[in-house]
Amino acid sequence: MRRQAVKVRLYPTDEQIQVLAQHFGCARWWWNYGLNQCIETYKATGKGLSQSGLNSLLPGLKKVKETEWLGECYSQVLQSVSLNLSRAYQNFFEGRAKYPRFKSKHHRQSIQYPQKVKQVDSCLKFPGKLGSVKAKIHRPLDGAIKTVTVSKCPTGKYYASVLMEYEGDYPEAKKDGKTIGIDLGIKDFAITYDGNKVSKYSNPRHLSKYEKKLAVKQRIAARKNKGSNRRRKANKIVARVYELFSNVRQDYLHKLSRKIVDNNQVVVVENLNVKGMVRNHKLSKAISDTGWGTFVNFLGYKLERSGGKLIEINRWFPSSKLCSNCHYQISELPLDVRTWTCPSCGTHHDRDGNAAMNIRAEGIRMLALSVVEGLFSTDTYYNGGNPRNVVSSSGTGEANANGEDVRPIRGRKSKMRQSSVKLEAHTVPSGQSG
Template sequence: MQDRKRNFALNACIQHYQETGKSLKLASYKGMLPQLKKEYPWLKEDCYSSVLQCIAINLDRAYKNFFEGRAKFPNFKSKHHKQSIQYPQSVTVNGEYLKVPKIGEIKAIFHREITGKIKTVTISKTSSNKYFASILCEVESNGVKESGNKVIGIDLGLKDFAIVHDGQKVTKYANPKHLKRHQKNLARKQKKLSRKTKGSKSREKFRKIIAKVHEKITNSRQDFLHKLSRELVNESQVIVVENLNVKGMVKNRKLSKSISDVGWGKFVNFVDYKLKQKNGEFIEIDRFFPSSKTCSSCGHILSELPLDIREWDCPNCQTHHDRDENAALNIRNEGIRILTEGGGNPVFADGGCVRPPTFQVRGIGL
């Protein structure tokens, strides 16, 4: 139902822009609701008006993200893919049950204790017909002790997912290659799906089977990225990475599948928001910075360094370099330079800094 209302509002926005050259305002989206309730009485029977107003707010945010270059143009929603509905109020948790307006109590498995005031709840249905609820709570922070005092540089790659340098030692984290582990199984099931008649129950059955495989790949990737980002953030106060042009890199036909599978962009986002929670510093250096071609000992820059060369000797100081370890150290040094020039010498927590009491919003899964 939310998707149908969103599609209606999106279509109205597109038509209005084609006719006037201007976009509709948020108030215009909300103003459509009373008339729609008259035309479609089931709208007021199935959910509260606040649920429908969330659609207008989310569509307005999608347009802002598009115009500010953070996302693509909003698209029409299909009933055959992921479905979701958002409740901004009147949702409560009673023991093992989630009580939702107009629906009632739903038995659920909570992966953590629900604390604080429930602000919004988003219920989503995946392609494999599983239901999840994301509960957004407002909790009072009593002061979160910061941990870790290192400055680390991270070089992201394909052979090793991350090469981490803290100025003294190097740690390499292998690439799990989530998609490759399931590639044969996925290809076999997709081949069977292609033989099924469109619209048949058998085809729908195999579609769900394939959706479960993709869901398993996604979950394993998310789990790896969350655990690694949490480990690095816990031991560091400053993390430096390269600003990679992932969209440009996936145009390489030989590496596109591997680059899409590795999840660099999501990992960087995870590190960024987790550092902000502990008042850490996240620094992205320019993507054109020659981290691999620069000698970390003397600063000499090579004219070129092909991808197949993994080790090299500096022609100036004769230092032997591992390509990735050298890049991670250069990234770290460049981050320290940016931090020092931007606002004086970096100050590290060393386990002593405590946040002042404040209110924060925390996302809780269900």
Template sequence: MLKATKIRIYPTTEQVAFLNRQFGAVRFCYNTGLRIMSHRYKRHGQSLSAKHDIKKLLPVAKKSRQYGWLKEADSMALQQSCINLDQAFQRFFDPHQKTGYPRFKSKRGKQSSYHCVGVNAGDSWIKVPKLGPIKAKVHRKVEGRLKSITLTRTVTGKHYASLLYETEQVAPALLKDVDAAGVVGLDMGLSHLAIDSTGRKIANPRFLKQAQKNLKRKQQALARTKKGSAHRARARLLVAKAHERVANARNDFQHKLSRQIVDDNQAVIVETLKVKNMMKNAKLAKHIGDASWHALTAKLDYKAKEQGKHLVKIDPWFASSKTCHVCQHKMDAMPLSLRSWECPACHTQHDRDINAALNIKHQGIVKLKAEGLSVSAHGGLRKSGMSPAAA
């Protein structure tokens, strides 16, 4: 099993200077590769591959007088920047992802570099090529073989290292039998972060909302400053710090929430692509961005795997809000403003979101069964044998 851990590191002034050059070299390769590829395509209609064509240019550049300084950096990190660029293009060309054309990496944004040869880590230090040990704060040690270290520098100037270990541990086999009562459907809410099929509404915590309010205030202050002024640079740093606080608060909350959901259940069902479709609607985008469904789903996914449990991602079943989970009657329209409704066929009163979560749960059970699992019915699965899919 692979296990990742992220720790704060404290490079010395000289190490910071070296890391800045390292990050700069990685950024240079990425941006130059992107520039060459765009140019070749525009001028000659030729599609280059970052993984092959651009990567091959690295040794040539290092030998040249102009780009000889690239030799100073860890060559694996430079090669990885070509691979990252390749992946950015793959995401762009993937019709399912709908991501934009790769963008240049900014000097002002978050910086990173990847190292996989000559890496090591101890109780209070980490080691990457061409640099002495960097002081680190290790919270819990992972037993296993260190495979890679990714160094990052945040916008506010903090340094982190993400360590990836290959452990002796074997991932537990996936559960073959699941009790329907142990299956939970999660619907991403607009009024809430998520609503589960038991009717629990999970709100974003107050400390996160406060951090978001603080961020908004700082952003407004930044907008009022003059371009290029010292005030602006100061305001930008404050915004970056507020951003960091929001991200940390959210991350923390999502870790606790996903831990609890996975511990309490055998299978978790979520909808996936819906987020992207809703993102097209600018008014909804903010709410959804805040809810950061993707990040939560990723945490649910790896925590479930660690316990041999299931995370089932179902395709956006657009009718999940419009269909009555009791009799499968499908409504023609279901405006977002309608928070509760009565099914005209069976007269069940529905809370919009809970009904959707129940439909997601049923859909997930259908998918689990299709994958060959047995899902026992005690605990609430309808006995009629009629599946939502059949309906």
């Protein structure tokens, strides 16, 4: 079974906006209430609440005067909240995620319809009071529609992320094809080596323009009094600029990953412990700006669909300090040193090109090793709905569809690594339901 999510823009009527606001409010209230119940239950018993445990609280709440308005919300929307909350709790207990957080009405709002959403012409037809909502469907919804997540951005736009299931599996991995090594950098976004030549891809030109604008708008917003109307308006402007910024970035990351996947069968990257690196303040800005994690996710799912492989090599592998010609390893290479000459064989290296060569060679070595040891399987497998085809030398965290950080369970024996994908692209594999 293959899964794919498509994100479409929704254009609700004024009445539908009211219905959505009510549903967002109910879902958010129920999440926060349920989380509180989990905390209390945990204090008393040492355990959280299961999905059914949470659901069993709902009928009582709908009968009580103060919370009878919960009955206005489509019941499966609330049950989805119970499911997501119990999962978030479980992920926390199993060491894969941070503690679940309370939801604020000032952030992105979302609700899930676990089933019964249909496409009717250029509308999505939802069960319950919402009904048919006009949608901009830019590609056919040709799979079996499963979970549909409706969200409202801080800029006031509405989207639906439609998760679909298809019969059949992803294509088998081909045995031929090229292998490319990618060094993700700061000066250039990516430097690749495909066995023949080194290519450099710089950050998109417009990005820095939006980045500067974003910083200005953020400073303006920070000067307004908290809770004031002016602050609220300023924050809305920040959200709009951020949306532009992130659209430019997503577009670039999609195009670059598409190009790389179309031309190569195996892609080797360094396993970026982005969280670990962000703690290093000098690098933090550049890293969060360049969106490496998103890029690697895009590569992963695009390769999966084309029968390719993503190989992540250990991030402690000295890709920059190793001579790609003779494997001599120099002891120091400060970040500002862009070129160096190997003291052993005399080869003159461009820092990044050399790293991409080493990354590619290490990926090929790992691939050969894993075939020998039988660790490398061509089967994709699912975790929270995310099939993966990734070989890795160590696991790191990524974010799942709910935006929570999820780490693979510690002590995993397999060399395969799965990671969830944040739902922010137009077309990404979804991390919902399993």
